[in-house]
Amino acid sequence: MTSTWLAVPADHPFGIGNLPYGVHTTTEDPAPRIGVAIGDHVLDAGAVAQATGSDHAPVLSAADLNPLMAAGRAVWTTVRAEITAWLTDTAYRREVEANLTPRQDVAMRLPFAVGDYVDFYASENHARNIGRIFRPDAEPLTPNWKHLPIGYHGRSGTVVVSGTDIVRPSGQRKAPADAAPTYGPCLRLDIEAEVGFVVGTPTQMGTQVPLSAFRDHAFGVFLVNDWSARDIQAWEYVPLGPFLGKSFATSVSPWVVPLDALAHAWVEPPARDVEPLPYLDDRAGEPGGLDLAIEVALNGHTVSRPPFRTMYWTAAQQLAHMTVNGASLRTGDFYASGTVSGPEVDQRGALIEITWNGREPVKLPDGSTRAFLEDGDEVVVTATAPGPDGTRIGFGEVAGRVVPTRG
Numbered sequence: 239m240t241s242t243w244l245a246v247p248a249d250h251p252f253g254i255g256n257l258p259y260g261v262h263t264t265t266e267d268p269a270p271r272i273g274v275a276i277g278d279h280v281l282d283a284g285a286v287a288q289a290t291g292s293d294h295a296p297v298l299s300a301a302d303l304n305p306l307m308a309a310g311r312a313v314w315t316t317v318r319a320e321i322t323a324w325l326t327d328t329a330y331r332r333e334v335e336a337n338l339t340p341r342q343d344v345a346m347r348l349p350f351a352v353g354d355y356v357d358f359y360a361s362e363n364h365a366r367n368i369g370r371i372f373r374p375d376a377e378p379l380t381p382n383w384k385h386l387p388i389g390y391h392g393r394s395g396t397v398v399v400s401g402t403d404i405v406r407p408s409g410q411r412k413a414p415a416d417a418a419p420t421y422g423p424c425l426r427l428d429i430e431a432e433v434g435f436v437v438g439t440p441t442q443m444g445t446q447v448p449l450s451a452f453r454d455h456a457f458g459v460f461l462v463n464d465w466s467a468r469d470i471q472a473w474e475y476v477p478l479g480p481f482l483g484k485s486f487a488t489s490v491s492p493w494v495v496p497l498d499a500l501a502h503a504w505v506e507p508p509a510r511d512v513e514p515l516p517y518l519d520d521r522a523g524e525p526g527g528l529d530l531a532i533e534v535a536l537n538g539h540t541v542s543r544p545p546f547r548t549m550y551w552t553a554a555q556q557l558a559h560m561t562v563n564g565a566s567l568r569t570g571d572f573y574a575s576g577t578v579s580g581p582e583v584d585q586r587g588a589l590i591e592i593t594w595n596g597r598e599p600v601k602l603p604d605g606s607t608r609a610f611l612e613d614g615d616e617v618v619v620t621a622t623a624p625g626p627d628g629t630r631i632g633f634g635e636v637a638g639r640v641v642p643t644r645g
């Protein structure tokens with residue numbers, strides 16, 4: 239087992255087997271720069287690369303992860319091996335110790351410059367629940383659902399890092415019984431606990447990313463909260479899909495866990511009960527599911543534990559589908575899995591499902607109840623995955639507090 243000379247407990251979620259990348263600042267040095275989380279510290283990766291004369295100092299000294307992500311799989315692997323060496327070989331002790339900051343003393347930025355943003359709809363449990371709530375008289379799964387990973391293009395300019403306040407959106411809302419829509423603050427503000435995948439290696443227009451090339455293009459994994467205004471969404475979404483009910487904000491966790499840290503987390507996805515077209519057929523080859531255990535807390539109280547391994551469509555299938563028409567990928571494009579919901583009520587990734595459209599509010603320890611989010615509420619989504627030797631790979635958290643509308 240690999241071990242670090244730093245005093246990091248073997249079971250730490252940011253142990254030597256993880257080494258997630260982020261972008262941080264400190265009060266002494268407000269310039270955004272790449273950090274690697276190790277235990278309760280952040281290592282200034284660019285500073286160590288320069289101090290040790292690393293060939294990778296240029297990509298590690300950037301203000302975001304994009305140059306490193308653009309460099310491709312071979313560089314990702316050697317950079318990870320190099321950072322592992324810094325933390326396991328005492329020869330680097332002086333350079334490392336000079337560039338460690340306690341994690342509580344850094345501020346985190348968006349880890350990468352976001353290109354395009356796509357959100358999928360890949361949990362069968364979520365899709366069935368939402369179908370029953372939004373379209374009670376129709377089949378919950380649309381006829382296309384098991385043939386392709388359904389998605390939509392979201393708004394990349396409103397992707398924010400964990401900790402950013404979320405202003406309650408305003409817009410048109412119309413309940414089925416209302417004669418006409420009204421304008422005002424969203425009354426049914428919700429969350430969606432999701433997992434994000436960021437593209438490193440870009441592609442040319444007119445080319446596709448087959449399932450087998452997923453690991454050459456996907457750089458890493460992080461957590462997403464796709465804030466959702468259910469009243470705005472329910473009125474506007476027909477027939478083109480989510481729009482202003484989603485575009486006001488999407489929060490992401492600051493630490494990008496490299497795919498190389500997830501070698502112990504791959505699992506078989508659910509059985510494919512409809513034969514996939516060849517470009518989506520993942521029934522042979524490496525398993526494409528990921529065994530992330532997610533937790534959703536509302537004002538410090540756990541309301542759900544969504545199991546990511548239950549997702550019907552995998553990240554590799556989503557990337558293959560996103561490019562099957564020849565659409566190109568840019569470094570920094572990211573896509574979210576879709577709301578992660580398991581089969582049980584306390585495994586659902588959105589309040590609309592947990593409370594069944596508000597009919598069964600959740601009870602909080604302070605005696606209050608919630609159908610949807612109130613101003614001042616804070617939502618924190620966390621996750622871990624299996625790591626080497628029984629350890630857990632931590633994803634940190636994506637947190638956000640709702641603040642009153644300004645419109």
Ligand SMILES: O=C(O)/C=C/C(=O)CC(=O)CC(=O)O
Pocket residue numbers: 357358359360361364368369372430432464475480575576577
């Ligand atoms: O109309 C519907 O069926 C619902 C769509 C969504 O809520 C879109 C979405 O964000 C999907 C997801 O996160 O799984």
Ligand SMILES: [Ca+2]
Pocket residue numbers: 357358430432464576577
């Ligand atoms: Ca979503």
Ligand SMILES: [Mg+2]
Pocket residue numbers: 392463464465466484485486487488
């Ligand atoms: Mg959103």
